[in-house]
Amino acid sequence: MHSPASGLTQLYQELRGELLRFLVARTGNPVEAEDLLQELWLRTREAPPGPIANGRAYLYRAAQNLVLDRIREARRREARDKDWSDSQAETIAGDRVDPQPRALDAMIAREDNAALHAAIARLPEGAGRAFRLHKLEGLPHAEVAARLGISRSGVEKHIAVAMAHLRRALEN
Numbered sequence: 001m002h003s004p005a006s007g008l009t010q011l012y013q014e015l016r017g018e019l020l021r022f023l024v025a026r027t028g029n030p031v032e033a034e035d036l037l038q039e040l041w042l043r044t045r046e047a048p049p050g051p052i053a054n055g056r057a058y059l060y061r062a063a064q065n066l067v068l069d070r071i072r073e074a075r076r077r078e079a080r081d082k083d084w085s086d087s088q089a090e091t092i093a094g095d096r097v098d099p100q101p102r103a104l105d106a107m108i109a110r111e112d113n114a115a116l117h118a119a120i121a122r123l124p125e126g127a128g129r130a131f132r133l134h135k136l137e138g139l140p141h142a143e144v145a146a147r148l149g150i151s152r153s154g155v156e157k158h159i160a161v162a163m164a165h166l167r168r169a170l171e172n
Contacts, residue, residue, distance in 0.1 A: 007055065008052060009041075019059060019060070020034070023037055036063065043066075116166070120132070124165070127162040129148060134159055141155045141159075
């Protein structure tokens with residue numbers, strides 16, 4: 001005598017083609033239907049022993065439940081992905097903004113950077129040294145003064161000259 005689980009497995013084998021067509025109709029995807037059919041077979045084999053009044057209805061209901069589980073899983077994944085995407089996106093006035101700089105913006109930034117480097121290279125010698133130590137290396141005025149052997153007010157004057165020079169160079 002067969003146990004109910006083995007009887008269900010046997011019924012599954014007999015209805016396999018019908019169940020596959022049922023799943024293809026529900027999912028619209030033969031590959032996904034095959035995956036679900038495989039999962040149904042595993043569940044059928046692991047079904048707890050006991051009487052099942054209508055094995056055919058049981059298998060179709062189990063197949064339908066697998067389809068519903070897949071749909072719910074896809075919706076949860078989409079919601080999770082959307083939440084993550086929304087948390088990463090920058091918005092301006094409610095519109096999403098692409099975080100990647102546009103090609104034109106990147107090109108302009110490179111040109112501006114090159115112009116700044118060229119302008120710094122053309123600074124007068126004393127102003128250039130004071131500017132580099134203070135603005136690029138982050139040293140305080142007192143330390144710049146000590147390194148250059150000048151007063152703090154001399155450092156301030158050199159930096160003021162450098163800033164005026166850079167402003168004029170970058171306005172053109």
